[in-house]
Every structure is written in structure tokens, then in C-alpha cells.
Amino acid sequence: MKKDVKKVVLAYSGGLDTSIILKWLGDNYNCEVVTFTADIGQNEDLNPIKEKALNLGIKEENIFILDIKEEFVKDYVFPMFRANAIYEGEYLLGTSIARPLIAKKLVEIAKKTGADAISHGATGKGNDQVRFELGAYALMPDVKIIAPWREWDLNSREKLLAYANKHGISIEKKPGKSPYSMDSNLLHISYEGLILEDPNASPQEDMWRWTSSPKDAPNESEIIEIEFKNGDPVALNGVNLSPANMLNALNNLGAKHGIGRLDLVENRYVGMKSRGCYETPGGTIMLKAHRAIESITLDKGAAHLKDEIMPKYAELIYNGFWFSPERLMLQALIDESQRHVNGVVRLELYKGNVIILGRSSKSDSLFDAEFSTFEEDEVFNQKDAEGFIKLNALRFIISGKNGRK
Incomplete structure (x- = not known):
């Protein structure tokens, strides 16, 4: 059942999926569409994205392209690295940490433009749908969310291209673009x-x-x-x-x-x-x-x-x-x-x-050479180690005397 939506903010990349979503939203929800494109250092020319949105019928005042690189690193990447965060022993969470910031900006633009919904191009199999939507609900509890991949039947690249051709959506292949x-x-x-x-x-x-x-x-x-x-x-x-x-x-x-x-x-x-x-x-x-x-x-x-x-x-x-x-x-x-x-x-x-x-570290180092040295020192009594070991071994000694192994 379709939601009653008046205006929606779409996370828009200008690629095949989100360009089709832009048209699909208008056709299926009969609502005004606002686009948001985040510059988070993906090293792409984002100017054509604005022209493409204009060509697809989006009003200029409804097109938002924001440079948020400094905010991304300062308020998201650096806090995460203070924790030395790694997922499953190896992954440095590069995609994961960008999604809450994009969700935050979607909500900010929704509030600024009076939109009552947000939309994204994440699939029903992926993590990103969860990240976008949890972030949006946390910041705007009454927001409506449209996830086309969970609604439409355009579940293959061939169907997406056919839809694009039918509706005159140009999908140009960028030179050197990765097939992955x-x-x-x-x-x-x-x-x-x-x-x-x-x-x-x-x-x-x-x-x-x-x-x-x-x-x-x-x-x-x-x-x-x-x-x-x-x-x-x-x-x-x-x-x-x-x-x-x-x-x-x-x-x-x-x-x-x-x-x-x-x-x-x-x-x-x-x-x-x-x-x-x-x-x-x-x-x-x-x-x-x-x-x-x-x-x-x-x-x-x-x-x-x-x-x-x-x-x-x-x-x-x-x-x-x-x-x-x-x-x-x-x-x-x-x-x-x-x-x-x-x-x-x-x-x-x-x-x-x-x-x-x-x-x-001039002022904050806890490394004390007097205690750590292997040479002669005057600050550490090596005899203290005997009692330290005995106290730590006490439970083993008691257990062993009771015949436990």
C-alpha cells in the first residue's frame, strides 16, 4: 500500500538506479521530489548531476549538492578511529561510517523544504537500507521512507534499462567507469x-x-x-x-x-x-x-x-x-x-x-625508563614479584591441594 506523500527527499547520485527512482517517485507517488547529493570525497565531478536532475524535471531550488567532507572526517571518521574500530577483524567501515551523515543531511533537507518523506536506492539485500533508515528514524521519528527496491518489480539491469528507455532517461556510461x-x-x-x-x-x-x-x-x-x-x-x-x-x-x-x-x-x-x-x-x-x-x-x-x-x-x-x-x-x-x-x-x-x-609524547607518556630498564635501577624491588606471583597463584595452589586439575 502506497504511503500518502507530499514531498520526498531522494539521496541522488545521478546514476542509473537513482535517476530511474527520481522518475518512478513522481509517477507512483505523484509527489514533489527534492534531490540531495553528498560530496564526501568520492572524487567525481558533481556538476553534471545538477543538469541531469534539471533535465528530469526537478526544480533548481529542489536540488541540493553539499560538500560535507570536513564534517564527514571530523565528526564521523575521527571519532570512529579514536576507538580503533574494525569490523570482524579487518574491515575499516568505510561505507558504514558515511551512511549516518547522509541520513542526517536527508533529514535536515526534509525539514528545511517541508518534505514528509525520504527515499534511497539501497536494495533489500544490503546493509545500507538499514543504515539510512535507522538514522532517519532516530532524527525524524515521523518521517516516511520510500525504498523502491522493496516495492517495484525492476529487479534486473535489463528491466531498469528498459524503464529508462521508455521514459527518456539518458544513461551515459562514464569513461573509465568500473563495472563493479x-x-x-x-x-x-x-x-x-x-x-x-x-x-x-x-x-x-x-x-x-x-x-x-x-x-x-x-x-x-x-x-x-x-x-x-x-x-x-x-x-x-x-x-x-x-x-x-x-x-x-x-x-x-x-x-x-x-x-x-x-x-x-x-x-x-x-x-x-x-x-x-x-x-x-x-x-x-x-x-x-x-x-x-x-x-x-x-x-x-x-x-x-x-x-x-x-x-x-x-x-x-x-x-x-x-x-x-x-x-x-x-x-x-x-x-x-x-x-x-x-x-x-x-x-x-x-x-x-x-x-x-x-x-x-612530551607531556603524556606513561613509559618510564627507570621502571622498564633491564639495567640496574633504584625504583623497582624485584623481590616484590615473588609475593605478586604467589597471590595470583593462590587459587591454583588451593585447587591443586584438593586434587583438581
């Missing part, structure tokens, strides 16, 4: 589909669009320094950079040296397994550097607690619960842990590898 299903932003590029649907099939080298092959990366390594303040990278090689510029600079370095490729079979929130390949060059460097500066500035108990809660935190992001009370609660704990995560990390980049060369 891709998502890209300032944090990563992902690839799905085609031969990747066989988890035993190796990805072809020409699939990768961002990073050099480690085999072809420079034979000379490169040494860099990253300065952290309260857990966030703020300067590269002594030069202060904004969050987006920092990530972009690290991306360029990582891509040059073949860093950040990943081939992964993951468990989607909706239940099935999915094979994808990812390029996250700057994020890979940033994660390694962040853990290095934490290693000397973070208390043992705090560090271990962070590692315990990280999988839950990562799963919340992957599943679309960015705006949930539990994610916000965990974020407060994580951010509190970062107050003293300040200092500089020196790294070497070489043929796909990120190698830690050193880490230092």
Missing part, C-alpha cells in the same frame, strides 16, 4: 559483484582504482611523522592540516606505497555473507599510528577496556546504530580515554607496509 558495484568516499573505495561473487576468485589487478600494487610501489621507502592531539591526527610532517586534508594527504601517501588493500568475506546485518574488496590507504596508516601513540599514553586498564568494547562499537556502526544511545554512551567513554593521547608517531611506508619507527 562501487562505493567511494574520502575514507575508502569498495568493490562488489561480478567475479567477486565467487569468494575463491582472485580480484583482477585492473579492478583497483586507487592504490598502486605493492609490487609496483616505489623501491624507496618514505618516512613520515603524524602528530596526535586528544586522539586525532592534527599535523603531518610538522604541517597542521584540517581533518579532510589530513585524510586526503594520508590517502595519497598510502596509495603511492600500495597500502590499504583488503579482500574480505563479511557477515551482513541482514544475514547473508558478502565478499567485497576495499582500498583504505589513509585509514590504514592512521589506525597503525593511533595505536602506536596510545601504546605510550594510554593506561593499561583503559587500553584493555577499549579493546574489549571495540568489537561492539564497530558492530553498532556496521549495523547502522550510529545515533543509538549505546553508541553515544560508548563514544563518551572512548573520548574520555583520549584526553592524554597526545604526541608524535614516526612511520615508514614501504610496498604495502606501515612500519612504526618511533613514538613520543
Whole structure:
């Protein structure tokens, strides 16, 4: 049963799916359509998107193209990296972390334009439908959501092309466009589909669009320094950079040296397994550097607690619960842990590898050479270790005397 919708905000990329959705919404809901396109660092010329929307009958005042790269990195990527978040041991959550921001902007534009609904091009099999919709409901509880892939019968590329031809929707193939299903932003590029649907099939080298092959990366390594303040990278090689510029600079370095490729079979929130390949060059460097500066500035108990809660935190992001009370609660704990995560990390980049060369913190290091040295010291009584071990062994001793093994 169709919803009674007066105006809808569509997450619009200008590609085949969302161009058809734009026409389909007007035909099936007889409502006014507003388009929103996010510039989150996908490195595409977005000007043709506006012309395409105009050609499809959208009013100019209803076309929103927003540069949100700085907000994306500052308020979404950096908070996530303070937690060292990785999903299922490997995935740096490049697609997952962009979706709540897009949902936030959809809701903001809906409120600004008086729209009562939002729409997206995510399929009924994927994670993104959950991420968009959970985010929208959290920020606008009475919003109506239209998910065409759960309603229409255009369930193949052939049917989509036939619909486009019937309604005069031009679908031009961009030069050099990847045949894979891709998502890209300032944090990563992902690839799905085609031969990747066989988890035993190796990805072809020409699939990768961002990073050099480690085999072809420079034979000379490169040494860099990253300065952290309260857990966030703020300067590269002594030069202060904004969050987006920092990530972009690290991306360029990582891509040059073949860093950040990943081939992964993951468990989607909706239940099935999915094979994808990812390029996250700057994020890979940033994660390694962040853990290095934490290693000397973070208390043992705090560090271990962070590692315990990280999988839950990562799963919340992957599943679309960015705006949930539990994610916000965990974020407060994580951010509190970062107050003293300040200092500089020196790294070497070489043929796909990120190698830690050193880490230092002038004011917040907990590494005390007097206690840690293997040479003679005057601060640690080695005899204390005997009682420490005996107390920890007491339950084993009692259990053993009772004949337990």
C-alpha cells in the first residue's frame, strides 16, 4: 500500500538506479521530489548531476549538492578511529561510517523544504537500507521512507534499462567507469559483484582504482611523522592540516606505497555473507599510528577496556546504530580515554607496509625508563614479584591441594 506523500527527499547520485527512482517517485507517488547529493570525497565531478536532475524535471531550488567532507572526517571518521574500530577483524567501515551523515543531511533537507518523506536506492539485500533508515528514524521519528527496491518489480539491469528507455532517461556510461558495484568516499573505495561473487576468485589487478600494487610501489621507502592531539591526527610532517586534508594527504601517501588493500568475506546485518574488496590507504596508516601513540599514553586498564568494547562499537556502526544511545554512551567513554593521547608517531611506508619507527609524547607518556630498564635501577624491588606471583597463584595452589586439575 502506497504511503500518502507530499514531498520526498531522494539521496541522488545521478546514476542509473537513482535517476530511474527520481522518475518512478513522481509517477507512483505523484509527489514533489527534492534531490540531495553528498560530496564526501568520492572524487567525481558533481556538476553534471545538477543538469541531469534539471533535465528530469526537478526544480533548481529542489536540488541540493553539499560538500560535507570536513564534517564527514571530523565528526564521523575521527571519532570512529579514536576507538580503533574494525569490523570482524579487518574491515575499516568505510561505507558504514558515511551512511549516518547522509541520513542526517536527508533529514535536515526534509525539514528545511517541508518534505514528509525520504527515499534511497539501497536494495533489500544490503546493509545500507538499514543504515539510512535507522538514522532517519532516530532524527525524524515521523518521517516516511520510500525504498523502491522493496516495492517495484525492476529487479534486473535489463528491466531498469528498459524503464529508462521508455521514459527518456539518458544513461551515459562514464569513461573509465568500473563495472563493479562501487562505493567511494574520502575514507575508502569498495568493490562488489561480478567475479567477486565467487569468494575463491582472485580480484583482477585492473579492478583497483586507487592504490598502486605493492609490487609496483616505489623501491624507496618514505618516512613520515603524524602528530596526535586528544586522539586525532592534527599535523603531518610538522604541517597542521584540517581533518579532510589530513585524510586526503594520508590517502595519497598510502596509495603511492600500495597500502590499504583488503579482500574480505563479511557477515551482513541482514544475514547473508558478502565478499567485497576495499582500498583504505589513509585509514590504514592512521589506525597503525593511533595505536602506536596510545601504546605510550594510554593506561593499561583503559587500553584493555577499549579493546574489549571495540568489537561492539564497530558492530553498532556496521549495523547502522550510529545515533543509538549505546553508541553515544560508548563514544563518551572512548573520548574520555583520549584526553592524554597526545604526541608524535614516526612511520615508514614501504610496498604495502606501515612500519612504526618511533613514538613520543612530551607531556603524556606513561613509559618510564627507570621502571622498564633491564639495567640496574633504584625504583623497582624485584623481590616484590615473588609475593605478586604467589597471590595470583593462590587459587591454583588451593585447587591443586584438593586434587583438581
